Amino acid sequence: MEIPEELDELLEDAVEKFNEMDKVRIVSHYDADGISSASIILSAALREGKKVHLSIVNQIRPELVEKLKDEGIENLVFTDLGSGHLSSVNEINAEEAIVLDHHHLSGELERGVHVNPHLVGMEEDTVSGAGVTYLFARKLDERNKDLSGLAVVGAIGDIQEENWRMKGLNEEIVCEAEEVGTLERGEGLRLFGRLSRPIHKSLQYTTRPYIPGVSENESGAVQFLSSLDIDLKKEDGSWKKLVDLEKEEKKELASAIIKKRVRNGVDGAEEVFGNTYTLSCFDGRLEDARELSTSLNACGRMSQAAVGILACLGDEEASEELEKVVKGYKRTLGRLISTVRNNGGMLEERDEFNLLDGVGEIPENFIGTVCSILQSDVSEGEILVGIAESENSRVKVSVRVPDDHEANVGEAIEEISEDMDIEGGGHEKAGGAYVHEDEKDKFFERLTKSLETET
Numbered sequence: 001m002e003i004p005e006e007l008d009e010l011l012e013d014a015v016e017k018f019n020e021m022d023k024v025r026i027v028s029h030y031d032a033d034g035i036s037s038a039s040i041i042l043s044a045a046l047r048e049g050k051k052v053h054l055s056i057v058n059q060i061r062p063e064l065v066e067k068l069k070d071e072g073i074e075n076l077v078f079t080d081l082g083s084g085h086l087s088s089v090n091e092i093n094a095e096e097a098i099v100l101d102h103h104h105l106s107g108e109l110e111r112g113v114h115v116n117p118h119l120v121g122m123e124e125d126t127v128s129g130a131g132v133t134y135l136f137a138r139k140l141d142e143r144n145k146d147l148s149g150l151a152v153v154g155a156i157g158d159i160q161e162e163n164w165r166m167k168g169l170n171e172e173i174v175c176e177a178e179e180v181g182t183l184e185r186g187e188g189l190r191l192f193g194r195l196s197r198p199i200h201k202s203l204q205y206t207t208r209p210y211i212p213g214v215s216e217n218e219s220g221a222v223q224f225l226s227s228l229d230i231d232l233k234k235e236d237g238s239w240k241k242l243v244d245l246e247k248e249e250k251k252e253l254a255s256a257i258i259k260k261r262v263r264n265g266v267d268g269a270e271e272v273f274g275n276t277y278t279l280s281c282f283d284g285r286l287e288d289a290r291e292l293s294t295s296l297n298a299c300g301r302m303s304q305a306a307v308g309i310l311a312c313l314g315d316e317e318a319s320e321e322l323e324k325v326v327k328g329y330k331r332t333l334g335r336l337i338s339t340v341r342n343n344g345g346m347l348e349e350r351d352e353f354n355l356l357d358g359v360g361e362i363p364e365n366f367i368g369t370v371c372s373i374l375q376s377d378v379s380e381g382e383i384l385v386g387i388a389e390s391e392n393s394r395v396k397v398s399v400r401v402p403d404d405h406e407a408n409v410g411e412a413i414e415e416i417s418e419d420m421d422i423e424g425g426g427h428e429k430a431g432g433a434y435v436h437e438d439e440k441d442k443f444f445e446r447l448t449k450s451l452e453t454e455t
């Protein structure tokens with residue numbers, strides 16, 4: 001694998017530091033990338049025989065800093081987190097810290113080693129937090145190359161593909177994972193649960209690509225399949241999965257999906273196909289990397305990150321538990337969506353954008369996903385902004401702009417953070433920020449302006 005020299009040097013320094021550590025306090029982010037990162041660093045640390053204490057958090061808040069400070073930590077390792085809060089990391093006052101992250105930089109690390117692609121002129125979307133953590137782990141010990149599949153799960157979780165293809169270091173990690181045999185890359189229909197679920201369930205659960213009348217619609221999915229003469233069951237009576245379809249059937253299904261989208265005004269045939277990644281790192285069991293990534297995301301949102309981590313470490317019981325967490329997550333999400341749809345007052349059409357006021361109804365961990373789903377409810381081409389209650393008199397604001405909108409949400413939020421006391425970031429079409437309650441309106445004003453000037 002070609003790792004840029006400067007990055008390689010940082011990794012070397014981090015490994016050297018890590019080798020001196022006996023007890024390690026690990027803190028990682030609660031999204032799929034963060035949970036993948038945590039699984040990688042935990043495996044690597046345990047293999048080295050280190051004593052480990054791990055926490056998963058959704059952001060670095062003052063209470064966390066206080067708590068860690070009180071613990072009197074000697075050795076701190078942050079994964080998929082920390083780069084944007086280096087002054088807080090310094091404040092924890094650990095003797096040594098290692099930060100393995102890919103988020104935007106803010107401040108400088110006082111004691112320890114900071115590894116981040118931005119430090120060597122690389123972009124954040126060419127390697128995930130799990131990717132950086134993996135690069136560290138393989139530098140620490142070659143045998144950690146068997147954790148490469150998890151780095152890919154993290155990159156998928158952070159939506160780092162462009163047109164459903166990896167780039168930069170992510171792509172190199174995929175190649176290495178193929179080489180060592182923890183992952184198999186294929187090409188095909190991007191349906192959810194292609195290895196694990198009945199096809200009609202796969203179709204129902206697939207929302208990207210969106211299939212009108214089929215996504216989130218079980219009977220629609222069943223009808224769709226029978227209109228194609230595809231049997232739902234195999235000869236032995238068990239459910240057919242996408243992976244069980246004949247080549248011809250797959251082709252027919254693909255063209256039917258594209259036709260259905262075109263007829264309903266959804267463009268972009270290329271969105272329907274993409275790389276598929278099959279993980280084979282769970283002794284014998286195969287797992288779809290996209291599905292695992294979705295499940296890890298659910299774990300984080302449901303405050304059950306430990307289940308996700310254990311599943312990533314290959315624990316079979318945890319894998320079963322993971323399925324339950326995912327179900328609970330779907331139920332919660334479904335309930336929240338109905339709450340909004342049955343309660344007209346929650347979604348307000350303003351001049352500049354649609355405002356979903358979820359304060360008191362929608363937990364902060366869910367507001368982003370709820371906004372993503374409800375974006376199809378607002379008028380075409382319009383922006384949706386959601387708010388939910390957070391801690392310390394702050395609200396969590398989530399912003400979603402339609403695909404055909406020129407605005408860049410991540411850049412807008414970054415721009416605002418230069419002169420307002422907010423914390424946040426995001427991607428092109430989706431982002432979020434924590435904003436003081438009484439500065440909410442000021443934030444909305446600034447947001448409207450930023451999104452406008454970019455169009």
Ligand SMILES: [Mn+2]
Pocket residue numbers: 033034080102128129130158
């Ligand atoms: Mn990340």
